[in-house]
Amino acid sequence: MRRAADSKATDAVDAQWWRDSVFYQVYVRSFADSDGDGIGDLEGIRSRLGYLELLGVDALWLTPFYRSPMADNGYDISDPRDVDPVFGDLAAFDRLVADAHAHGMKVTIDLVPNHTSAEHEWFQAALASLPGSPERERYIFREGLGITGEHPPNNWVSAFGGPAWTRVPDGQWYLHLFAPEQPDLNWNNHEVHADLERTLRFWxxxxxxxxxxxxxxxxxxxxxxxxxxxxxxxxxxxxSGEYRDIPDRRFDNDGVHEIHQMIRKVLDEYPGTMAVGEIWVSDEERFARYLRPDELHLGFNFRLVLTHFDADALRASIERSLAIAGSAGVAATWTLSNHDVWRQVSRYGGGEQGVRRARAMALVELALPGAIYLYNGEELGLANVDLPVEAMVDPRARTAGPDKGRDGCRVPIPWEGDKAPFGFTTADTAWLPMPDDWADLTVEAQLENTDSTLSLYRHALELRHQHPAFDGDEVEWYGAPAGCFALRRKPGGLVCALNTSAAPVDLPPGEVLLSSAPLIEGKLPPDAAAWLV
Structure with a gap:
């Protein structure tokens, strides 16, 4: 099943297809359910490939679908080389890949190398073995502090809240930077390296x-x-950036680069494949290290996610992102949302204002050179859902509090009809409750409405793919009124103007290709963006 390396059939541009691709993140549990259990699955995705082709995306990113007890919705993996039955099986995965390729879309999948599930056979073997055994050396077990070892080995805290250590019956402690059900692997162990390489080659x-x-x-x-x-x-x-100069000893240690070099060596044996990293590192010089020629092809830096709706702040974020990517010789990577952060409609104020601003930012993002990552449902203008505590399943909601939970941005996609679950499933309810007021936001309701957010995304993606004004990897800036900016792609010539002020403003010269809101007497209204040539 291994792909052939045919240098004659793959030129340098095609071999780096990811540099300007639009990726679409499919949160597998929430996209489409094919078997009526209320949970999205691989066949559900395959049944909606026509929609994704119509939307105009180039590639898919699938969240984990591997065998898992689902303590963290699949990011706690018990077998990284198999499909969990709730999502299908390997045959279903193979059909999905084949059909996606037939629709002209690449398929990328999540890789989770930091930890396993506590139910992974390795960790179960570690628990059944003695301290110091080879089984325990695959993870990070340590003796505790105090007279009887009653205190954790250090003061590290979990990213989900609470201590990063859990004690086992024989008195030792194991490290988990996330949930206790997600023990961290010991990357000083050669078996851990070999197992990840096996997983890479398997997929x-x-x-x-x-x-x-x-x-x-x-x-x-x-x-x-x-x-x-x-x-x-x-x-x-x-x-906040308040403590960005204080190193977080849990992350970004220099040894991580050897791991990425190993991953890159494997990928280089499979021409036309790539890796993008989730990199929460604020130091720009250290961030750029992940993008060296023998490491990652792309890296999320999340600057747009962390920037509020203000033209000056957004311009600064764009300039820094382009500079970092340029210094490393790679394409910039842009995203406004994912399964771990509030949806942009809610981040930008919610309600009609949030929708206006989210539509404007869609045009800003899609005007930029580089790779784009969209999160399923943002093309529909979905907002976070205010869920009752009893409906939450995110482990962070349990340990850090309901206000820190991520379930609100993971509610399933509304496809059709006028009441929940809106065609997502044939079951009475979905795995997370869907709000009754989403009838106007379904794919069905928006598809033929030329003013809808879905239509805006479709039109924008079509222009991005076909119009020569989007050529080039450079950006220059125009003078603009206070609260606004105007950028130009070089050499293509596309101009993107954004108005974050409170009053309509004059547009730069040119023909308007697309605007996120109707113009007001030829002017760009507040909370809006436009493309011109």
Whole structure:
């Protein structure tokens, strides 16, 4: 099943197809359910490939569909080389890949190398073995502190809240940077390296085109596991930037680069394949290290996700992102949302204002050179759903509090009809409850409405793919009124204007190709963006 390396059939441009592709993240549990159990699955995705082709995306990113007890919705993997029955089987995966390729779409999948499930056969063997055994050396087990070892080995905290250590009956502690059901692997162990290489080749031989690497700044741990400065912990510290100069000893250790070099060596044996990393690293120089020629092809830096709706702040984020990617000689990677953050409609204020701003930012993002990652449902203008506590399943909601839960951005996609579950499933309810007021947001309701958010995305993607104004990897900036910016793609010539001020503004010269909102007497209204040539 391994793909053939045919240099005559693959020129340099096609071999780097990811540099300007539009990827579509499919949160597998929430996209489409084919068997009526209320949970999305691989056959459900395959049944909707025609929609994705119509939308105009180039590639898919599938969240984990591997065998898992689902303590963290599949990111706790018990077998990385098989499909969990709730999502289908290997035959269903093979059909999905073949059909996606027939529709002209690449398929990339999640890779989770930092940890396994506590139900993985390796961890079960570790629990059944003695301290110091080869089985325990695959993970990070340590003796505790205190007279009887009653205290954790260090002060590290979990990204989900609470301590990053759990004690086992014989007194040792094991490390888990996320949930206790997700023990961290020991990347100083050669078996761990060999097993990941086996996993890579297993899926590459089945035809996948690449991987999104979960927690790509994790894996390696510092010698001696020294205590961390707790001010550096958590996403709030990263977002505020208040403690960005304080190293977080849990992540971004230098040894991680050897792991990415190993991954890259395998990918280089499969021409036309790629890897993008989830890299929560604020230091730009350290971030760029992940993008060296023998490491990742692309890297999420999340600057647009972390930037509020303000023209000056957004311009600064765009300039820094382009500079970092340019210094590394790779394409910039843009995203406004994913399964771990609030949907942009809600982040930008919610309601009609949130929708207007989200539509404007869609045009900003899609105007930029580089790779684009869309999250399923953003093309419908979906907002976060305010779920009752009893409906939440995210482990972070249990450990860090309901307000930190991520379920609100993971509610299933509404396809058709006028009441929940809107064609997502034939069951009475979906795995997360869907709001009754989504009838106007279904794919069916928006598809033929030329003013809908779905139609805006379709038109924008068509222009991005076909119009010569989108050529070029450089951006230059025009002078613009306060609260606005105007950028130009070079050499293609596309102009993107954004108005984050409170009043309509004059547009730059040119013919309007597309706008996120109707113009007001020829002017760009507040909370809007437009493309011109």
């Amino acid at each position: 590459l031989d089945r035809g996948v085109d690449g991987f999104r690497i979960d927690v790509a700044h994790g894996m390696a741990k510092p010698p001696g596991l020294p205590d961390m400065d707790l001010r550096a912990a958590g996403a709030d510290a990263l977002i």
